[in-house]
Amino acid sequence: MIIQFKQIKRSLDTETILPRLNAGADDIVYIGGSLVDGSVNPLSGGMGNESSDVDVFIIKGGSDFRDSESEYKESIKKTFFIDSKDFSFDVIIYNRDEIDKLLGSIENANISQDCRVVNMIDWPEGWDMTSINSFLTRYRASVCIYGEENYRRLISGKIYDTFIQVYKRYILTRLDDLTQDVYGNLANTEYETALLMARSCAIEYMKYILYTENEMCDRDKWIWLKFSNLVHMRKKYQDVYVSVRRILFDGFSGGRQATEAFLDAMEDTIEDLQMEIDL
Amino acid sequence: MDSFSELYRKKKFKVREIEGKYYLYGSGSCYLLNDMGAIVWKYVGKDMTLDEFVGKVNTKYEDTTPAQIRTDVDSYISFLISIGAVGNGKESDN
Numbered sequence: 001m002i003i004q005f006k007q008i009k010r011s012l013d014t015e016t017i018l019p020r021l022n023a024g025a026d027d028i029v030y031i032g033g034s035l036v037d038g039s040v041n042p043l044s045g046g047m048g049n050e051s052s053d054v055d056v057f058i059i060k061g062g063s064d065f066r067d068s069e070s071e072y073k074e075s076i077k078k079t080f081f082i083d084s085k086d087f088s089f090d091v092i093i094y095n096r097d098e099i100d101k102l103l104g105s106i107e108n109a110n111i112s113q114d115c116r117v118v119n120m121i122d123w124p125e126g127w128d129m130t131s132i133n134s135f136l137t138r139y140r141a142s143v144c145i146y147g148e149e150n151y152r153r154l155i156s157g158k159i160y161d162t163f164i165q166v167y168k169r170y171i172l173t174r175l176d177d178l179t180q181d182v183y184g185n186l187a188n189t190e191y192e193t194a195l196l197m198a199r200s201c202a203i204e205y206m207k208y209i210l211y212t213e214n215e216m217c218d219r220d221k222w223i224w225l226k227f228s229n230l231v232h233m234r235k236k237y238q239d240v241y242v243s244v245r246r247i248l249f250d251g252f253s254g255g256r257q258a259t260e261a262f263l264d265a266m267e268d269t270i271e272d273l274q275m276e277i278d279l
Numbered sequence: 280m281d282s283f284s285e286l287y288r289k290k291k292f293k294v295r296e297i298e299g300k301y302y303l304y305g306s307g308s309c310y311l312l313n314d315m316g317a318i319v320w321k322y323v324g325k326d327m328t329l330d331e332f333v334g335k336v337n338t339k340y341e342d343t344t345p346a347q348i349r350t351d352v353d354s355y356i357s358f359l360i361s362i363g364a365v366g367n368g369k370e371s372d373n
Binding site for chain 1: 290293294295296301314317318320321332335336338339
């Protein structure tokens, strides 16, 4: 299978990577991450660039998972890396048994209004809200390259719907906490701190709107791009866009030049702080 | 070269300290710097003449001679230029 990454004008022949993955008969192998998301999801247009790795995910049955080799090991996943001429691959192996436990827990989630958000899902060990969100976000915006039938059957629409409900409640809880902090700092005349907190609010606010529109995101760095794409398609968020843009970027007119100048200064300072050696 | 201000560091190269050692990395390569290499890197682009630099190094490392220091600095600068980490002239001219 050839996958075109239009944003970097390069393509990936999955046959070049498959033989290096040792996939078993019942395994599922799919590729995801920003380059794939940016290629398959209209709301993710612009995602992925020359520096982006390609994420390869393998879901393996329990004993095959335990026997598989890797550079990093956690209870639910293992990771290793492959470099090829055109791409760097992060290969993440998930334990099928743990995935099944997780999906069962989401299916049985208690999404009633009186349930605290942390108790809505009976978390299997090794998972938290961030890792579940990441797993589901990347699975949803992925391309299967092996085990197509198992891939299609693994996660139902209901799982995504339920998780999105839970995650929206989770974001709202964070927004409530952040908002209190903003007001507290305003009352204390700590305006710069209040502004920083308000900017964190803006990130969560965009996330909330994306999830309300049935869109997922697991990296804050892509929130603005996805949200901007959404606003192009759903004009009703135009006012939200203006207010978020104001709190995040008002007064920022330097664009590329200011960003590069900031990075240069930051790199120089970090280097100076690190290099204690001197004459 | 008479002064370190005649040189500039290329943006894609950085030095990071890891467990007391200095590593210069960029363009997909990584180089371990010794103390002299780290100090030379630190002064690239700074307003210091080579004579001043040699004098200061000679004060700090008394077992070296000014001639040896000059040779070391020249070879380090040549090395840094050869790997593309340092350029000649002002950065804005390039």
